[in-house]
Amino acid sequence: xxxxxxxxxxxxxxxxxxxxxxxxxxxxxxxxxxxxxxxxxxxxxxxxxxxxxxxxxxxxxxxxxxxxxxxxxxxxxxxxxxxxxxxxxxxxxxxxxxxxxxxxxxxxxxxxxxxxxxxxxxxxxxxxxxxxxxxxxxxxxxxxxxxxxxxxxxxxxxxxxxxxxxxxxxxxxxxxxxxxxxxxxxxxxxxxxxxxxxxxxxxxxxxxxxxxxxxxxxxxxxxxxxxxxxxxxxxxxxxxxxxxxxxxxxxxxxxxxxxxxxxxxxxxxxxxxxxxxxxxxxxx
Numbered sequence: 001x002x003x004x005x006x007x008x009x010x011x012x013x014x015x016x017x018x019x020x021x022x023x024x025x026x027x028x029x030x031x032x033x034x035x036x037x038x039x040x041x042x043x044x045x046x047x048x049x050x051x052x053x054x055x056x057x058x059x060x061x062x063x064x065x066x067x068x069x070x071x072x073x074x075x076x077x078x079x080x081x082x083x084x085x086x087x088x089x090x091x092x093x094x095x096x097x098x099x100x101x102x103x104x105x106x107x108x109x110x111x112x113x114x115x116x117x118x119x120x121x122x123x124x125x126x127x128x129x130x131x132x133x134x135x136x137x138x139x140x141x142x143x144x145x146x147x148x149x150x151x152x153x154x155x156x157x158x159x160x161x162x163x164x165x166x167x168x169x170x171x172x173x174x175x176x177x178x179x180x181x182x183x184x185x186x187x188x189x190x191x192x193x194x195x196x197x198x199x200x201x202x203x204x205x206x207x208x209x210x211x212x213x214x215x216x217x218x219x220x221x222x223x224x225x226x227x228x229x230x231x232x233x234x235x236x237x238x239x240x241x242x243x244x245x246x247x248x249x250x251x252x253x254x255x256x257x258x259x260x261x262x263x264x265x266x267x268x269x270x271x272x273x274x275x276x277x278x279x280x281x282x283x284x
Contacts, residue, residue, distance in 0.1 A: 069155060069157075070156060071156075072143035072196045072197065072198040073198050074254050077141075078160070078233065079122075080121065081120070081121035081160075094137060097139075098139070098237045103195070104193050105170075105190065105191070106169065106190070107170065107188050108148075108169070108188060108193075109166070109173070110175060111163075120132070120161035121161045121162040122141065126161065128175035130174055130176065131155060131180075132160050132161065132177070133157040133158070133160075133172060133173050134162055135171055136162060140162075141160050143159070143196045143197075144156070146192070148182070149192060153181050153182060154181075155181055159171075169188070171193050200281040203256060203257050204253065204280075204281065205255055205280060206254055207253055207265070207276045207279075208251045208279055209250045211249045212250065213245065214248075215248050221250050222236050222237075222238055225250065225252060228268075228270075234252050236252050237251055239251060253279075
């Protein structure tokens, strides 16, 4: 598996630090250097990722830095950074099928210039002056509102990276987002993180492919659709009503009308799904 973004940086940094403690004899130095080089070679192709051993604070914000929070919008899932599950330091994390309804309290931290200009887990370039964040399990990208508990300050960020892999921390903010919350100096703060759904209007549709009584069959269909729709990466969800004998509804979306929706329907036709049900937001 090729490691990307901060997953790679964290893995290599932890390995090298651990080995430098346990392998103190000179005869191990060459082997350690070789193994470290192999680890780095398996990482993202950015050659200068390790030019800084420690993270550090960017230059102070000035008027030239645009302080505009992102406006949540409908986006397909990123082709990178959304495996069903992954492991970091022996712990397994499962990426959510859907971000709908997510809300959590915990500790927020932030990350700075060590990663500035390098790739995030979904393949984008990290910019300390953009309102972004890292989360361990939310689909990439997602939009969340982060509210500081002690003073009520809040910020909207776009989640495009994985982390933080520190016990008790639930989100890692960009520098500019940390400044907005006032945690750039102290480093961490207790926050509430809540998903912000993009506004839906009559220009988006959900494509209901099937309604099945067997949840396992619905999950298999979900996986089939996720693979078939690559690289479009529109969300494929299972909606189960709270009834005695529920039908598990397998849906794609939301998908904007026009070329995006036409492409989804054309791909479904290629895999012999010719009569899906198109739903507007009020029909969900």
